[in-house]
Amino acid sequence: MAIQWTKTKPGIRYRVHPTRKHGVGQDRYWTIFYKLDGKTVSEALGWSSQGMSERKALGILAELKENQRRGTGPRSLAERKELQGQEFRALKEKGLTVSEFWDKDYLNDLKIRIKDTSAIKEIQHFEKRIRPAIGDKTLAGITHADIEQIRDKMPADGFAPRSVQYMLGTAKLLVELEQACRHKIGH
Numbered sequence: 001m002a003i004q005w006t007k008t009k010p011g012i013r014y015r016v017h018p019t020r021k022h023g024v025g026q027d028r029y030w031t032i033f034y035k036l037d038g039k040t041v042s043e044a045l046g047w048s049s050q051g052m053s054e055r056k057a058l059g060i061l062a063e064l065k066e067n068q069r070r071g072t073g074p075r076s077l078a079e080r081k082e083l084q085g086q087e088f089r090a091l092k093e094k095g096l097t098v099s100e101f102w103d104k105d106y107l108n109d110l111k112i113r114i115k116d117t118s119a120i121k122e123i124q125h126f127e128k129r130i131r132p133a134i135g136d137k138t139l140a141g142i143t144h145a146d147i148e149q150i151r152d153k154m155p156a157d158g159f160a161p162r163s164v165q166y167m168l169g170t171a172k173l174l175v176e177l178e179q180a181c182r183h184k185i186g187h
Contacts, residue, residue, distance in 0.1 A: 005031075011065075012057045014048075022049040030054070032061045036068065036076055043077045051113045084108075098142065099135035102126060106173075125167045129154065147171050 007013045014028040021027060030052045033042040045060065046052040060077070067073035074080035087104055110119050133150045134142055147168065154164045 008054050009058060011061045012054060014054075017047070020049070022047070030057045032057055032064075034061065034065060041076060045077075046112070051115065056112060095138045097136055097138055099131055101139055102131070102135075121166065122170050125163075125170045129167050130171055 003015050005013045005015050011032055011034050012030070013033065014030045017027040017029065028048045030045040030048070031042055032045060033040060035041070045057050064075060064077070064080075068075045074083050084105060107123075110122060114122070129150055134146045137146065150171070151164055151168060154167065155161070159167075
C-alpha cells in the first residue's frame with residue numbers, strides 16, 4: 001500500500017499515521033519539498049505530536065527559499081544541520097558553556113519541539129534559575145551537585161514543588177540534548 005500524501009500549501013505536505021492520534025485528529029508527519037539546483041528535494045520535519053505544525057513548516061520553507069534567493073545561509077535542512085554541527089564543534093573545542101549551548105542550539109530546538117506557551121516557561125526557568133547558577137560552567141563540568149543546589153534553593157524562594165520539577169526537567173533535557181549533539185557529530 002502506497003503512502004498517501006496530502007498537500008496543504010505549495011511545498012508543504014503531510015501523511016497521516018494509521019493509528020496514532022494527536023488531540024482529536026490523526027497524528028500527521030510533515031515534510032517540505034522544493035527545488036534546489038534543478039532537483040526536487042523533500043525533507044522531513046516531524047510529527048504533529050512532537051510539535052511540528054503547518055505554520056512552523058511554512059516558516060522553515062520560507063527561510064530556506066529566502067536563503068536560496070539571497071545566496072547566503074543554509075539552502076536545505078541538511079546544510080543547516082551541518083552548519084550547526086560545525087558551530088557546535090567549534091564551541092566544544094573552546095569549552096562550550098551551558099549558556100552558549102542554550103543560545104546556539106537548545107533554543108532553536110526548543111521552538112520546534114514544544115508549544116509556544118511551554119517554550120516561554122522553559123525559557124523563564126533557564127533565565128531565572130539555571131543560567132545564574134551554572135550558565136558559566138562547561139557542559140562537561142556540570143555535576144549532580146550543581147543541579148541539586150538549584151533544586152534545594154527553589155522551595156526556600158517560595159516555588160511550588162511542580163515548578164521545581166519543571167526546572168529539573170529543563171535541566172535534564174538540556175544535558176540530554178547536548179549529549180545527543182555530541183553523539184551525532186562523533187564526539
